[in-house]
Amino acid sequence: MQISLEKSVMQHVKIAATML
Incomplete structure (x- = not known):
């Protein structure tokens, strides 16, 4: 989940x- 946020x-x- 954190990775997705960082990508965003x-x-x-x-x-x-x-x-x-």
């Missing part, structure tokens, strides 16, 4: 970086 966070960070 990483994806969010990637999206945020692309937005910036």
Whole structure:
């Protein structure tokens, strides 16, 4: 479960970086 959460966070960070 923790791994999934980390993956989700990483994806969010990637999206945020692309937005910036």
